[in-house]
Amino acid sequence: MNIGIILAGGTGSRMGNMDKPKQFIDIYGKPIIIYTLEVFDNHPEIDYIAVVCLQEYMDYMKILLRKYEINKVKWLIEGGATRQESVYNAIKFISKDLNDDDILVIHDSVRPLVSYKIISNNIFNAKEFGATDTVVPSSDTIIKSFDGVEIHEVPNRSELFIGQTPQSFKLGLIKKAHEAAIEKNKLNATDDCQLVLDLGHKVRLVMGEKLNFKITSFDDLLLLKAIIKLGKTEMI
């Protein structure tokens, strides 16, 4: 089975004064997380979905799932204090219903423009290689600075990629990676692939798309709105 794990445990918002996590912000009549869930819900290779969200938003999430007829969500799981903890909560919660070879496609709820192709390529490569990370080549030069004042290094751009999500794994592998990290007291990883690499296991790259950007700021929100609004142009 292939399981989509949608991470929606983020709190608050940096977008204006709204006291609402950004994944629940409404864009043209639909919350961002619903756009994301629709892609997974309508993807034929995804069997079930787990949504990881804050305890206080569980009921709201259930209402949204009903309202927008998202049918594949089998688990609603309470998020943790960190991304790593949220993912581990999900792994623990769903493990009893799954096998070690089942694929987990872990995705940020605030990347609503994830495509069908990216999900398919994640599943294909995770089955083949055990672990995948979605990336795009870096078109900007990345500058390394230890103090934010001076340049300390200009790494070769051709070797640099920007990490996106989904990150996809065989359940047995990602579970082992999380347990090993906890044993070593590594508790605040922002990226599951790091944990798999720490096990000495290779991670395969899957090409993402620039459009699969993460909504983290007001600028991103504006960009998403503009992108969707363009599509509303209709003939009279």
Added chain:
Amino acid sequence: MLGKSFKIIEPKRFDLYIEDIHCKTDEAIIRIDYGAICKADLRYYLGARDKRTLGFKYPMSLLHEAVGTIVLNKTNKYKTGDKVVLIPNIIPNENDKCLNCVCENPQLGENYCPNAKFASSNSDGFGREYVNYPVTHLIKIPSNLEYRIAIFSELISVAIAAYRRIQLQGNETIAIWGDGILGYILCCVLQVIHKEGKIIAVGKHENKIKQFPADKHYLTGNGSIKSENIDVAYECVGGDSSGNAINESVDNIKVGGKIVLTGVAENYIGVNTRKILEKGIAIYGVTRSSVADFQKAIQLFRDEQFRLWISRLILDEIYIENIGDYYNAFEMELKNSKLGKYILHFNL
């Protein structure tokens, strides 16, 4: 759900649009897997229509020949994962009655409804990742039919619509003018459904016309065509050359014969009306096709020989993973002078 679409916004310029696709209660959402480019699409791509027309058309998604997979279905008619052909011709219903009273006429039908919406003509076509579409205008592709061949259902349905436009006994001698893809498909269709009659193919290019599964082949201008006693002629040429084809068919058809026009000419063309009058020839126009024509098209694929003939039309498969691939597909189809089409394999 959000999906990508490529829209032509000015000649030779596509833009990527992200659209929120809504599935109404009588609709399904289809992920487009294969598409094909037709001459009308190329005209929009090149901007080969008058400015006013283009002004009303752009921006618009092109392609009206497509097959896809059901990803969401609000009715019980289809299951998720079903492969379907999309019928590009949709009539606006008012209390389920045709507004122009042509739908029930077996020789006309909904494809002649002046209020009909036609994909990639007066509404968005299928050059998109996802399409929400009425389930009444989807036809399930049988599992034993090679999926991508079903892309030709639209052209086959047009050939079937051309056949039913006139009343035939089944043993008439039929001549097809035109060595393009529609002429070829009409020839294949006639060989299956008009078994008792002789089928003649007339064209300009010997290498193409010889590929037609016709009983007799002629190059245009051959004086022996007249000896065939042609009862019915189909003009499948289109463009400015269609005038020559019509006049040649007028010259060679029997007295009282019927000529069916299928090709689109942007400019006015001259035809020999004196001879049309002298011979008492009836001329019919055909355009597009109906749901029933599509159903018959899918049934025709049961014939193994027919499937083989149609499969020869696939020149190659072009993968469409981004807008650059889409441009490339249009450029390749523009340069195509072979008998056949490129199949666009969408993976957006």
